[in-house]
Amino acid sequence: MRKKTRLLIAAGAVVLVMLIGVVAVLQSESDDIGEDEVRAMIMERYGGEIEAVEIRGQHYIVRVSDENFEYEITMEQEDGSITDMKSRELPSEEVAEEQNEKSSEDTGKKNLMTEEEAKDLAAAEVGGHFIHVTTNEEAHPAEYQVIQLVEDDDEGALVTIDAQSGSVDKVLWFSIDFEDIPDIEAFAQELQEYNRQYQDDYYIEFDDYYDD
Incomplete structure (x- = not known):
């Protein structure tokens, strides 16, 4: 009888520990910052244009570009801290293509007849x-x-x-x-x-x- 009681107590303790773990995980996930907040933080800190945001494990991977460079920024989901940043200079032909597109748009607007x-x-x-x-x-x-x-x-x-x-x-x-x-x-x-x-x-x- 005592063995059964001890087994029941032990089983209950295991279930309780598991429940506490699940609650902790759910609570930590609910406290994670969302994608909209990530985008706002990146724009405030770095500017440029956000190309993509994806989740890898417990991190956000954000790709940002400006006129000359492209950046890959790794952020903690929990608090938004930056853990890694990689950058690459855009090839000259990509930069020239973007500038030509903008120039064409501006030229089109300027060339309207009076x-x-x-x-x-x-x-x-x-x-x-x-x-x-x-x-x-x-x-x-x-x-x-x-x-x-x-x-x-x-x-x-x-x-x-x-x-x-x-x-x-x-x-x-x-x-x-x-x-x-x-x-x-x-x-x-x-x-x-x-x-x-x-x-x-x-x-x-x-x-x-x-x-x-």
Whole structure:
């Protein structure tokens, strides 16, 4: 009887020790810093661009790059301390490629034609007199949309021009008495919306459009 009691006590003690170990492990894991915190710490300390974050055992492996170097940083999961850091200089062709990409983007932005050039193109395309111009920077590439009064007071054209290449992408002709337009900005927005929705149409007639 005493043997059984001792065995039960011993077994209970083993189970208790195992439970304490599991709780300790779970508690230590819950106290580990998360990936978002790791990213914030790396950006604050080193800057650059984080390429990847992975977990190896009890460590985070973070790959960071800047204009000339790539770094592999090893951090403790528990407290975020740095235990190792390796770096390599990026090959000159990689650096040149990144710089060329940035340069191309900057050049594309700088090479947009001016509103005055767009107005001249619209006049050369359809003639008439300038009324209104809008820059649509949400389009890719950006575009100018120029309204010209073409003939008398009742015929006009909306000329869409690629702001980068300077090509005329579309001419939407319309018929309306310009003297009846109370707000040219609002009218220009309506024309542009029509132009977007009905891309295959090239003529619109506003019959008594603004009559009450």
